[in-house]
Amino acid sequence: MKTQVAIIGAGPAGLLLGHLLRADGIEAIVIERQSPDYVLGRIRAGVLETVTTGLMTKLGIDGRMNAEGLIEAAFNLASNDRLIRIDITALTGKHVTVYGQTELTRDLMEAAEARDLPVVYEAKDLAIHDIEGAAPFVTFVKDGAAQRIEADFIAGCDGFHGPSRKAIPAAAVREYEREYPFGWLGILADVPPCHDELIYANTDAGFALASMRSRARSRYYIQVPLTDRIEDWSEDRLWDQLSARFDPLSRHGVTRGPALEMSIAPLRSYVFETMRHGRLFLAGDSAHIVPPTGAKGLNLAASDVAYLSDALIAHYASGDDAPLEAYQGKALARIWKAERFSWYLTKLMHRFPEDGAFEHRMQAAELDYVAGSQAMQTAIAENYVGLPL
Structure with missing residues (x-):
């Protein structure tokens, strides 16, 4: 089988890229190691920048997002019992949309057939070959039969653990990483949110986040040591912690309910500059990971895809390869700014085990400065809604 662009990974990055290429008449095929149910079972972020929603609108796959997504005009930073409201719309003229990554992926999946975008799921033993030559190809096993797809280009959108990044020779690799000494324990439940807007809280017990997927579905997180296991936490214990942290801050108080999902996710900052x-x-995540504090993971994947699709379209439309040559530099400029913002919020809102009274005072002073400075609130708002492409 031959195609123009072989895309590895059927998460939002790979599917978005496939749709954008097919919309411009470029042949593309998406190859995914896992099943559709597995892909949709990944519980991820839900705050979408206008870069991401704009791509969905451009593709005409925005109907359910527009109907069910929540417009977020502001969010809150909390320092113990004080809320600092960041009015992102008043400060930037923009907003973000709360719409779960799972739902966005589902929309892209369901629209693939109508756009004649083939997606191969459960492709086992997937490997990438001859990327330094003129005719790269992908091999895999599907339903027990060996398959080979030849392509002009291969796009690795297969996440942090996928094979794409590993196909690059070690001598060409440039990577940077920071692992954090804690994780996020999260719970998803069909209960109304405790507050009308997101709350990022810095408390004596550590970081906590109150967020939502809809007016009837809430997503909460608390900071936990890396040594904690999910077995260490009952639902009641987690709800007790959330109530203690958010009841004094929130408008509605924490409503308890059975967990749809509970998990502990480690935090890291990672950039693989050889894109x-x-x-x-x-x-996407094959090239970078950000702490979820800044809500940038999916949105960075979308901006990567915007740059890459434009570059591939230029190649096929006019033979202009300058955008392909510029892709890595353009993407990394935005990635590092998003990494900086996510690192800043992570450092500001979490309790690091090595920090003492001085560092805690510095956090309090920074939050107090943010509370009284429109310029600082504007800088935070600009980064939160997403820097321009």
């Missing part, structure tokens, strides 16, 4: 090698291009 192009030969005819292989990386996009």
Whole structure:
């Protein structure tokens, strides 16, 4: 089988790229190692920048997002019992949309057939070959039969643990990483949110986040040591912690309910700067991971895809390869700014085990400065809604 662009990974980055290429008449096929149910079972972020919602609108796959997504005009930083409201719409003229990554992925999946975008699921033993040559190809096993797809280009959108990044020779690799000494314990439940807007809280017990997926579904997180296991936490224990942290702050108080999902996620900052090698291009989590504090993971994937799709379209439309040559630099400029913002919020709102009274006072002073400075609130709002492409 032959195609123009072989896309590895059927998460939102790979599916978005496939749709954008097919909308411009470019042949593309998406290859995914897991099943559709597995892909949709990944419980991820739900705050979408206008870069992301704009791509969905451009593709005409925004109907359910527009009907069910929540417009978020502000969010809150909390320092113990004080809320600092960041009015992002008043400060920037923009907003973000709360719409779960799972739902966005489902929309892209369901629209694939109508756009004649083939997606191969459960492709086992997937491997990438000859990326430094003129005819790269992908091999995998589907239903017990060996398959090979030849392509002009390969796009690696297969996440942090996928094979795309590993296909790049070690001598060409440039990567940077910071692992954090804590994780986020999260619970998803069909209960109304405790507050009408998101709350990022810095408390004596550590970081906590009150967020939502809808007016009837809430997503909460608290900071926990990396040594904690999910077995250490009953639902009641977690609800007790959330009530203690958010009842004094929130408008409605924490409503308890059975968990749809509970998990502990480690936090890391990671950038793989070799986003192009030969005819292989990386996009999304295969090239970078951000702490979820800044809500940038999915949105960075979308901006990568916007740059890469434009570059591939230019190549096929006019033979202009300058955008392909510029892809890595353009993507990394935005990635590092998003990494900086996510690192800043993570450092500001969490209790690091090595920190003492001085560091805690510095956090309090910074939050007090944010509370009284429109310029600082504007800077935070600009980064939160997403820097321009």
